[in-house]
Amino acid sequence: MREVGARRDLVREGEKPRAVNVVLDGWACRYKQLPDGRRQVVSFFLPGDLCDANVFILREMDHSIGAITKVRYAEIMPADFEDLMTQSPRITQALWWHELVTAAVQREWTTNVGQRSAYERIAHLLCELFIRLRQVQLTEGESCDFPLTQTDIADATGLTSVHVNRTLQELRREGLIGLAGKRLTIPDLRALMNVSMFNANYLHLDREGRHLDAND
């Protein structure tokens, strides 16, 4: 069990993987950095998210993990993790499911950055985050806490923070979102999903045996 302050790294590219991390509280992100400093956030970790099942199979990390807010997280050591895997086939299955979904999300991000306009791209990201937060009961009605800065959004969407700023203004003007003071409101999620062509299939929320998570 550990804790890091906002804007600190939990894991750095190039390191030897030590453990599997589970975010208990706070937001984090996975990011990659080019030698000249350009930075791409490739995914966000919300409370409850597993960072890298089985990473220790790999020799070294190919990306870093950074805290957005203060983050509390659990470290599961390789040996313990392997025990988990061998103990219950259901847990093993859940871990595979988790890995497949993570990959699916990554593919959607590639598509998001590769094909959508800035407007669609940001709307899409907000949809994903909101739905994932709702999944873990971290939304209140049509709003939720939202600690990302406009620079974070820029790094995740491959845009500049200046353009993110202008695009957010446009989304606000259209009444599609409210975003101020680390708080996001989406008055009509369907509408936001429509403009961003958001199809939730890639989140695979319909897994058979989802309910097992809590009991097994």
Next chain:
Amino acid sequence: MREVGARRDLVREGEKPRAVNVVLDGWACRYKQLPDGRRQVVSFFLPGDLCDANVFILREMDHSIGAITKVRYAEIMPADFEDLMTQSPRITQALWWHELVTAAVQREWTTNVGQRSAYERIAHLLCELFIRLRQVQLTEGESCDFPLTQTDIADATGLTSVHVNRTLQELRREGLIGLAGKRLTIPDLRALMNVSMFNANYLHLDREGRHLDAND
């Protein structure tokens, strides 16, 4: 064991996953399509590549798999696949390794599309493909077969085919690549890696026990 012609789909988004596919011969790609027709290629499958270990855990496919060339592939049925997994911990480990690398590649693609210029992006893609082909002995010296059209490259990099065309000309002009008649030549791979800031760490070519693949 199956075969499909060039430009046919092996698997379609929305379908229920049936089996795990292994490409034996030919090139294929994973792609996602937006409702308005925009298309993103999110990865390429080269001979020897596993398509989706364990997919049948998921209810439906979130992407399609299409053949670039004529493709011969093997279908492994869920039951057989599960037997494989339980038989040998080494195979299980190899499958996990495979999954982790697939995810790492996907992250790199997100970064590629999000941060690099057209020039860097295409150069990076060519580096990846060449190195992966070399890994399975499908290069001859500094060249290899290369069946992608400029439109394929465009769909994979989030560019238009017109711009891909102009950018390829630039790469040729600089002497970094030769590309004509479905044949790619990279006279100086190091140089191409440099201009695209290619870092091979994400391919994790250094796995411990790699050699086990053939024997276990």
Next chain:
DNA sequence: CGTCTGATTGAACTGATTCAACGGATGTGG
């Protein structure tokens, strides 16, 4: 208070797109 981080604005600029046309190679049917 001064300092810092993050949000906002304006104006000039540019990398990439769009649209439309053309060329060359390959294949096919009459």
Next chain:
DNA sequence: CCACATCCGTTGAATCAGTTCAATCAGACG
């Protein structure tokens, strides 16, 4: 064997989405 179609690569010119740079503003915090 020619006529025609198709696919892919190439080119030009106009346009635009998003960047760049630089300045300003607002709130938070010690």
